Amino acid sequence: MLWEKLPESKPPELIDSKGFRADGRRLDQLRPIKLEVGILDKADGSAYVEQGKNKIMCAVYGPREAHPKHIALPDRAVIRCRYHMAPFSVDERKSPAPSRREMELSKVIRESLEPVVLADLYPRTTIDLFVEVLQSDGGSRCAGIIGASLALADAGIPMTELVAACAVGKVQGKLALDLSDSEDKYGEADLPVAFVPNANLVTLLQMDGSLTTEEFEKGLGMALEACRTIHGLQREALKKKYHEMKEAVEEKEESEVVA
Amino acid sequence: MIAGGKRMDGRGPESYRPIVIQSGLIEKANGSVHVSLGKSKVLVGVKVEVGEPFPDTPDEGVLTVNAELVPLASPMFEPGPPGEQAIELARVVDRGIRESKAIDVKSLVIQRGKKVQVVYVDVYVLDHDGNLIDAAAMAALGALVNAKVGKFEMKADEVVVKPGRHALPLNNYPVSVTVAKVGKTLLVDPSLEEERVMSARLTVTIDKNGAICAMQKGGLSGFTVEELKRIVGLAVERSAENRAKVLAAAKG
Amino acid sequence: MVLVAEVKQVVAPGELVAEGDHIVGDNVYRVGNQIFSASVGIVEADGNRVLVVPLKGGYIPMVGDMVAGRIVDVGLSGWSVDILAPYPAMLPASETPGPRGPRRRDLSESFDVGDMVLAQVLAFDRTRDPLLTTKGPGLGKVSTGRVVEISAAKIPRLIGRKGSMIGMLKRETGCQITVGRNGVALVWGKSPEGERVAVEAIYMVEREAHMRGLTDRVREMIVKAGVVGEVARV
Numbered sequence: 001m002l003w004e005k006l007p008e009s010k011p012p013e014l015i016d017s018k019g020f021r022a023d024g025r026r027l028d029q030l031r032p033i034k035l036e037v038g039i040l041d042k043a044d045g046s047a048y049v050e051q052g053k054n055k056i057m058c059a060v061y062g063p064r065e066a067h068p069k070h071i072a073l074p075d076r077a078v079i080r081c082r083y084h085m086a087p088f089s090v091d092e093r094k095s096p097a098p099s100r101r102e103m104e105l106s107k108v109i110r111e112s113l114e115p116v117v118l119a120d121l122y123p124r125t126t127i128d129l130f131v132e133v134l135q136s137d138g139g140s141r142c143a144g145i146i147g148a149s150l151a152l153a154d155a156g157i158p159m160t161e162l163v164a165a166c167a168v169g170k171v172q173g174k175l176a177l178d179l180s181d182s183e184d185k186y187g188e189a190d191l192p193v194a195f196v197p198n199a200n201l202v203t204l205l206q207m208d209g210s211l212t213t214e215e216f217e218k219g220l221g222m223a224l225e226a227c228r229t230i231h232g233l234q235r236e237a238l239k240k241k242y243h244e245m246k247e248a249v250e251e252k253e254e255s256e257v258v259a
Numbered sequence: 260m261i262a263g264g265k266r267m268d269g270r271g272p273e274s275y276r277p278i279v280i281q282s283g284l285i286e287k288a289n290g291s292v293h294v295s296l297g298k299s300k301v302l303v304g305v306k307v308e309v310g311e312p313f314p315d316t317p318d319e320g321v322l323t324v325n326a327e328l329v330p331l332a333s334p335m336f337e338p339g340p341p342g343e344q345a346i347e348l349a350r351v352v353d354r355g356i357r358e359s360k361a362i363d364v365k366s367l368v369i370q371r372g373k374k375v376q377v378v379y380v381d382v383y384v385l386d387h388d389g390n391l392i393d394a395a396a397m398a399a400l401g402a403l404v405n406a407k408v409g410k411f412e413m414k415a416d417e418v419v420v421k422p423g424r425h426a427l428p429l430n431n432y433p434v435s436v437t438v439a440k441v442g443k444t445l446l447v448d449p450s451l452e453e454e455r456v457m458s459a460r461l462t463v464t465i466d467k468n469g470a471i472c473a474m475q476k477g478g479l480s481g482f483t484v485e486e487l488k489r490i491v492g493l494a495v496e497r498s499a500e501n502r503a504k505v506l507a508a509a510k511g
Numbered sequence: 512m513v514l515v516a517e518v519k520q521v522v523a524p525g526e527l528v529a530e531g532d533h534i535v536g537d538n539v540y541r542v543g544n545q546i547f548s549a550s551v552g553i554v555e556a557d558g559n560r561v562l563v564v565p566l567k568g569g570y571i572p573m574v575g576d577m578v579a580g581r582i583v584d585v586g587l588s589g590w591s592v593d594i595l596a597p598y599p600a601m602l603p604a605s606e607t608p609g610p611r612g613p614r615r616r617d618l619s620e621s622f623d624v625g626d627m628v629l630a631q632v633l634a635f636d637r638t639r640d641p642l643l644t645t646k647g648p649g650l651g652k653v654s655t656g657r658v659v660e661i662s663a664a665k666i667p668r669l670i671g672r673k674g675s676m677i678g679m680l681k682r683e684t685g686c687q688i689t690v691g692r693n694g695v696a697l698v699w700g701k702s703p704e705g706e707r708v709a710v711e712a713i714y715m716v717e718r719e720a721h722m723r724g725l726t727d728r729v730r731e732m733i734v735k736a737g738v739v740g741e742v743a744r745v
Contacts, residue, residue: 114480211470
């Protein structure tokens, strides 16, 4: 054998005696998020999300002509979504061929955004969403939903609301917000949630692990609170470039008046 | 869909359709169970074979769940590799079994790091009249309970199967309950007609202790927090009833 | 009836814009007593009507729109035209001025693949693709001038209230500018310098459409560029 046997993974200490997690966060703390809108040139709408070590590029093409024609619906746009991970995005190189997990996530991500898109306005077209995970660090489907919402809005596709998403998990018996990769791997439960605040609607809900009913209700509450925070950040990110431009022009005008 | 508190088929909103469970139909499989849920029909076969463990879990056997929506089951199914619906079905059933630690995978080891029992759970949908997930999950649990395996041993460098009929080492019995939202009403065990008009569905898998081990939301709309709590409550109740039915019938 | 957001404020989808009896305009939607934005855009109020002017968006055809498009295919009885919309447009031979009948055998003599045409949307609804016509003054093949593609959502700003922005651009740059509702502007100038500045000005309007005082800032830019303002006779 060319390679040495890979060492068996030992669960790391996920929460220390003071209640801090491996990356220094408290149980109810989100990882830092960076959001950028409109970074791609060719796509109709785009957004880039960094959350922890997650690096996710989202793009929207559409509404555009349906190809192949037979998938078109007569009264609304067809929304398609592709969630895909780059081969270098994970510790052990992943084959580029779409895996079953990617297909399932493509479906649930699409279903998390369908409720907000006003698809009736564009019959016989498709709206194509692409979520490309360039680097993965736990919670990539939630980060993908955060970015895909921004990309849809950036494309000028009318929607009722932005969709925010966040996962809650159970780590060493305690509920923790926004799991990192190792927390997800070695933890006891993972509960990703997507939420539309105005409509008070949960549009993505998955869970694996073990939670009592009480833990589920408490965890869900934590996730929705985080979604509200993220939702505010998404709105800011969308309007940011317009506000920055306004400021730049106003500053220029002021300096000209002074001069 | 619902008039005077009764659904099109006469049920109340929280009731399951009649469940018929038959076990041991496929002799060539180690275990098999056929579930009729109303007019939906799902057959699950379990086969246990020798294989290699995953490199990062050398002391555990392997579970793999696959689902096929065979074309004869519905005019909507086309031949070909599994699409997103089949994949979602397989993964939700898998999650229930895996996350509830239903199978004691450590007992499946034949030679640590080299040879383990691989449990193949194959879901075969034969007739689609709605709520394939619950039917498949019940049939999968039943097939695991029903399964009889010989004794696997190492002899020199080879694996030998000694004849015998031993049950799989099971520690938990996960059962899923799916609830659909039609208008403002929550309907347990949606029929195909109800799935066609539903705005969203939630599947909640409950283990023998009443803990939640898997959840999956589907559909083009969403749920309020109140609806989610209500659905979890319904799931805990209904899953206990269905678990009893499966265990009674599967032992065969 | 209360306008919750300010006019010209940039709003995101889901933001509350107004409360009360307003009439719902473009890119907003009503839930009960409240009106929310459906787009990233700027709030406008037109009497009792509340709307959001989106800052980005593709072109959705409307009957009567003048559009500029490229011929992508020559068929037996007409041409397929790309008008930068999610729907392919058709220009039937019967909707072009000129001789009829058997002499019109080779349609590519009139318009060939790659040609740019100015046309009007004759018909379009939810069930079929847009139908175009080039019967009308100023419509037909475009052979000269520069083609500028901008976001269709910005065209109303490029035209301006009662044509104020486009009128100023033409005067100050000395160029003839035709604006297609689908985001394509055609620029002809007496001098290449004039054309260049006009194109620059159009991109500037696209970028800063959401900001006040735009007309003055664009005029200043043109004047600084030192272009002689004369209307080119094309």
